[in-house]
Amino acid sequence: MSYLDERDLAFLLYDWLDAERLTRHPRFAEHSRETFDAVLDVSAKLAASRFATHYKKADQNEPVLDGETVRVIPEIKQALTAAAEMGLFASDFASEVGGLQLPKLVQTASMAHFMAANIATAAYVMLTTANARLLCAFGTPAQIETFALPQIEGRWLGTMCLSEPQAGSSLADITTRAVPDGADALGPRYRLSGSKMWISGGDQNISENIVHLVLAKIPDASGALLPGVGGISLFAVPKILPDGTRNDIAVAGLNHKMGYRGTTNCLLNFGEGTRHRPAGAAGAIGYRIGEAGSGLALMFQMMNEARISVGLGAAALAVRGYRQSLGYARERPQGRPLIGESKDPAAKQRPIIEHADVRRMLLAQKSYAEGALALILYCAELIDQETTATTPQEQARATALLGLLTPVAKSWPSEFGLAANDLAIQIHGGYGYTRDFDVEQIYRDNRLNPIHEGTHGIQAIDLLGRKILRDREQALELLEAKIEQTAAKAENDARLADLAVRLREGWAEARATIAVLASLDDPAQALINASVFLSGFGHVVVAWLWLDQACAVTAKLDEQDSFARGKLRACRCFFEAELPKAQQQFAFVASLNTTAGLMPLDEF
């Protein structure tokens, strides 16, 4: 079985986002709908045959730290090897670096299959490709050749090393040091020392080598580290050095997680100098990528990609949970519906999907899951617009809109994908609470998503503080134009006209709230309820994308098609049951409420 709805994926790609249009651009000219479909088909099959098959086994058999190395179940390596063979690691890279030059949109849809089937195994692909992409963007040809290419082939895997035990969300406070150590063909060489926490894939027995991309600070002449983010530089630090010797990196511990267990998660000590002393000295050897002091700015490319991937994973798990609970609800007989059927106790029990409350929970899941997936694919298509833009202005618009939507793409699917998974458990009743079914694990796996790659609170400040208020609402104007375009399409369709009105109202409430916040003297005061704003703003964005999907349905599909009617109903459900929540949230934010945000600490 496929863990995604392939009909919906095809609708989103072709009927809604017009993926075929991309093949007219030289970058994608080698491709066609046929090659796209072939990739998606292979992805669905491989996800089912190699990734889903060890979904529970990886949960039940956590990675173990075996003295020196972290060991995972062998099925993970087998799955990743098969994925490398199909070119999954290479799919959207340029052909000069061995890539298949697929559009980001198609690569994203392909990844969705793997994430739905086994998010913890798919995470290795996600991290590795994001790592390689950063290297391709900012590395020297020698650095790309040495560190990126083996990752694009899928022979090596990659990580991102940002957090430290004392600095999780606050990267300004990292203390890992990078001391100059000469230079060679791979660029300026440094010796790194410090501890990195929460390193997914930080060690494993899957790949020949691991490329760590590490944020660290280069001390000044007095040996001091510059406070703040300005002092941060970026380094490529391989587990195995080009000369084949082990670098000075030790696994200091494994984190034992609620879910997502197939992805190893390590505390790494760089530069301990106890077990491995490359070239006879302590200090992990790393090569600087880009300019000194530009580390955080460069890393943001990887972080932004990872944030959208987090949203993709959350969306994929939401779809999977929806489909599994839908299948269960169609098959599980229990009681008799209050409406439509006889309540005669002698009558046969009916499938629970006939109960109104179960339908409510299913349609809510559909509206969250397909809404989240649409949001992520829309962002992927914006990345393709950056690639295919014919003018710098066009490219800048795509970049600005993507920047505005990135915190939403990270957080909304994480929040509502999880809400969907909670409903999937509830539909299964007691069975959903057991490990005999998948839904409790899906929930546990998905629970990481509102935390990693920047918590909800961090995304909220990014959206409201940086992308809206600091940037003086410029990206917001672009989004407004898109929303208005959708509303204008919808208002001419009798089936959607009322929703166009509601979308405009929702957007007007968002703008009015922003206007209140922008008028404050103290910008920090505007951020007190940023998280509430983020949830409400996310709802308006998803409502817009639902209505835009609905326009594609009415324009392109047959009205009698049950798939088409289901999409229209999910859209309507989102507007009726969900969008009013945003109104309440905007009213709360606009009231500048400080009851919680400024609560005196002694009152807790």
Add this chain to the structure above:
Amino acid sequence: MSYLDERDLAFLLYDWLDAERLTRHPRFAEHSRETFDAVLDVSAKLAASRFATHYKKADQNEPVLDGETVRVIPEIKQALTAAAEMGLFASDFASEVGGLQLPKLVQTASMAHFMAANIATAAYVMLTTANARLLCAFGTPAQIETFALPQIEGRWLGTMCLSEPQAGSSLADITTRAVPDGADALGPRYRLSGSKMWISGGDQNISENIVHLVLAKIPDASGALLPGVGGISLFAVPKILPDGTRNDIAVAGLNHKMGYRGTTNCLLNFGEGTRHRPAGAAGAIGYRIGEAGSGLALMFQMMNEARISVGLGAAALAVRGYRQSLGYARERPQGRPLIGESKDPAAKQRPIIEHADVRRMLLAQKSYAEGALALILYCAELIDQETTATTPQEQARATALLGLLTPVAKSWPSEFGLAANDLAIQIHGGYGYTRDFDVEQIYRDNRLNPIHEGTHGIQAIDLLGRKILRDREQALELLEAKIEQTAAKAENDARLADLAVRLREGWAEARATIAVLASLDDPAQALINASVFLSGFGHVVVAWLWLDQACAVTAKLDEQDSFARGKLRACRCFFEAELPKAQQQFAFVASLNTTAGLMPLDEF
């Protein structure tokens, strides 16, 4: 440490619910505030020293089915033995049956300590005392002596056997048969055969014996079972028969749960006749309790008690999660707050409680957790009112109000206690996602609560269909009078007057929604969005209890006391951030929306 806030517990018991008043009633005349406090003090200490100590061990070492018997870690037996020695099983029973005759209110507060410390171990106490209480209410003196007394002593443990694999929420469809088998001193004897699913404590190696209370149907002369709930009778079926032989009950399997793992959960086969053949024949021997055909009605006493206990457990876990995340937030330095402090990156990092968003998540937890606990203690006090009523009318009023509030007491803490636990994880960041901290387990344990003892959907139909619409809003009038009483108190206090207005508005919206639903021709149509109604109604009830608590604060506590100010702030937060959600839910229900509830099945 205590897992509850003992100051809050004392406030709720004495300042708010006036527990000392109960000692004026003959039933509780032996008691005083001193004995109440002594019980609570011992409970807190024993919960910490014997229950909390194996919280993680029981999660990591699930019960195992060892051929015949289910084995649990020895600490569970040690904890329950200590609890029996302090009289925990006996605490609110009458002295004639060996009880300590404590008020339900005090027993509930005492249980809250154990549930917060280790809900899975505490569950054995909850099930056993509810089982014994049913027997005391409806059993013959011999049945009470034989089956209830050893449970009140805590030597035996008890279960409730309702669900079957094909009949979870739909008890009308059970097929366990009870065939008459003569009678003896313990009453009419039957032979039972059938499978019972989800039996918490269904087998274990903790107690000498287990008393199963089993719902089954007595076949008619032709051997057929009466359809519907009318044919259900209730039986006491001990694991070990009075003559010391094993009854015909086999453990057919264990359920492996997401959490709550210390409580064994079994599929039991009654009457297989393969391993145990009491008196040489197949069929589990059981004694009928009460009249034939009255089984479900009798079992509702145990179910109602269990439903309030589920709410208590959810509330206790919410309080624990709140306190643990509060402790973490006070100690974990990370970043610098945007408001009030310098953003100078060279300044020391500050505890995360200084971030507005963390305070928001903490105060939301406080408002959910203490609101839920207040709701449950209010219900416990209604049970004491039933006991101490001086007229049948007074008793009937307490019973009616308790009946109306029971589905809310079951569901609201389950829904919002879980929401609180989710915030507790979020405050811990990545650490909260690891098993090194408690909060992910607290969440997993609590996730059972919206499922067992009747799912949310079942509670919603009970509240709206039975307790409101079928009973023609009689109980609702009682609740309205209570709410009005609180609003009248609050409107005379300048600090609370605006909240009195909002409470009346919220209640008016609830009543208006009910009026719309009551006017429908088809009562089933009124129930389509019953779950949404339940959430909104629960919010109004909790808002009322928050305001009532606030009235006790302003009347009895010093305004400068930070505890008092914290309570007032949590009350205000609930009105400002939460109550508006109910308004949106009532509007949705009153619109008679059928987009989801009547979605055609082919559209999913």
